[in-house]
Amino acid sequence: MLLGHLGVSLLAHRYLQADLAPVVVAGVFPDVVDKGLCQGLRVLPSGRMWGHTLLGLTVSTVLAGRLWGRRAAxxxxxxxxxxxxxxxxxxVPWLYPFAPYDFSPSPSFWGILRQQLTRPGAIVLEVLLLGWAAVAVLRDA
Ligand SMILES: [Zn+2]
Structure with a gap:
């Protein structure tokens, strides 16, 4: 979920010295693309398709490099x-569209939220991860 992805990105910024803006934006980009096209515009059957592939990673990284340079990429x-x-x-359909995957229909945004709320352990884990990341980043600011 969003909190966990933000936490992972902030930890990458802190411990891998990744630039803050590109690592955070890229950390949510696959969901923005796929969930936007699936749950938002309803043109994809699954909230994990093109944005969740090695092809998406490669193409977007090349574009980031062309737009903002090698370090940002x-x-x-x-x-x-x-x-x-x-x-x-x-x-995670890493090899799509070069390998077949079964894309079962994804729930709506509210369905996803309801699913998440039934897993309090996962929510606690994500909050703890984000808290750790925030402390790690802010301590060195
Ligand atoms: Zn995702």
Whole structure:
């Protein structure tokens, strides 16, 4: 969920010296793309498709490099990869469209939120992760 992805990005900023803006934006980018197209515009069947692939990682990193330079691109790649790894509790279609995946229909935004609320342990873990990241980043500011 969002809090966990922000936490992972902030930890990458702190411990891997990734630039803050690209690592944080890339850390939420796969969900912005796929959930925006699935739950928002309803043009994709799943909230984990194109944005959750190695192809999406590669293309967006190349674009980030062209737009903002090499350092921002490497920070972007770290944030993006951190998002995909953090999503491993579910299906991540790493090789789509080069390999077949079963994209079962995703729930709505409210359905996703309801699912998350039934897993209080996961919420606590994400809050703790974000808290650790915030302390780690702010301590050195
Ligand atoms: Zn995701």
């Amino acid at each position: 490497s920070s972007w790649a770290v944030g993006y990869l951190g998002h995909l790894v953090a999503d491993l509790e579910g299906q």
